[in-house]
Amino acid sequence: MDKLIEAIKATQNPSVVGLDPTDQVVPAALIDSFREEVADQVDDPAEIPAMQRAVAYFEFNRAIIDAIAGIVPAVKPQIAMYEALGPAGVDTYEMTCEYAQSQGLYVLGDVKRGDIGSTAAAYAKHLGGLAANNGEALDLWHEDAVTVNPYLGTDGITPFVDAAQAADKDMFVLVRTSNPSSKEIQELELADGTRLYERVADLVEGWGADTIGASGYSRVGAVVGATHPEQGKQLRERMPHTFFLVPGYGAQGGTAADVAGMFDEQGSGAIVNSSRGIIGAWRKNGGYSDGMSADDMLGLVASSARDAALAMRDDLEAALA
Structure with missing residues (x-):
């Protein structure tokens, strides 16, 4: 996590922008214009x-990336939004990741993969790349990290760690996780009295034990929702070497005060995600009109996203002060 932590320090901003384009968040007139x-x-x-x-989503993403680069340290594209468009969408996902990296952003691919054996090893090529003819690994996806589902246990995690x-x-x-129904599984009580999510937390801390960097955090982070502030605070104590990705801020109801306990005593240890609250901020801007040119729409999207990213940064700073 050293690279991510350095990026957070450089921007003084522990937030990540989710790049999750859909027809509900990308202006319909922008899509029509192509x-x-x-x-x-x-x-x-x-x-x-x-x-x-696919074309509209990429231009939308690029406008936002240009607007927030230097303000936020990272972006988190959700691959499902792109896969929904088929091959063209997958191309847009890869192009978005590559462009974000070219602008100095840490790219967290929200792919939520999880399987075992050769299948897990194949999914892990999101990180490891594909062997090229010169013997080097070809980075096809341009991601600095990915999200992983642990339901299959250690067999499904080890290929990603490697x-x-x-x-x-x-x-x-x-x-x-931040979704309401997560408690149906994650809060199940085990025979020893611990909750299932606590057992997973212990496993995650162990899976990363051999990968701890100069920052004191391992390569194996944890997704901990902002909508569970007390549990998040307890998990922070339970997982001292695990960096948190915290979704659920903003549109899902999580606040800066809710996430404050998920940071360590130095104000590190976590990065907070906002997706719709930033990429959809243009919808609250009274200057939008369907009759605008594509360039003007993209300009409004960009300026609105920048303002929202700055507001989130200031909100987190105040909560962590």
Whole structure:
């Protein structure tokens, strides 16, 4: 986690922006503006809807990345939003990750992979890359970290830990997620009285024990939702060498005060995600009109995202003071 922690120190901002484009958050008029351009490039008209969204999503992402680079240390694209568009969307995901890295941002790929054996090893190539003809690893995805589902146990985690160690990258394991129904499984009580999420927390701390960096944190982080502030505070004590990715701030109801206890005594140890609250901030801007040009729409998206990112930074700073 040393690279991420240095990026947070450089920006003085422990927040990450989720790049989760959908038709609900990307202006419909922006998507429509690329229809003719895409129609001229495809042979099958049935491909136009996916292709024009892929183009619009990338331009939307690029505008936001340009606006927040230097303000936030990291972005977190959610791959499902891109896979929904098929091959064109996967291309947009990869292009988004590559562009974000080119602008100096740490890229956390929210892919939530989880399997065992050769399948887990294949998924872990998100981190480890693909062997090239010259013997070096070809980084196809341009991610600095990924999210991983631990439901299959150590067999499903070890390939990612090995790949992260070899490629000098990181991973975040789901421990206590922010969604309301997570308690159906994560709060189940075990025979010894501990909760399932606490057992997973202990495993995560152990999985990263051999990868602790100069910062005191391992390569194996944990996803801990902002909507569980007391449990998050307890997990901070339980997992002293585990860096937290904290979703649920903003649109899901988590506040800066809720996440404060998930940081360590030095104000480190966690990074807080906001997706819709930043990339969808343009919707609260009274200057938007469907009649705007694509460039003007992207400019408004960018300036609104920048303002929202600055407001989140200041909110977290005040809570951690």
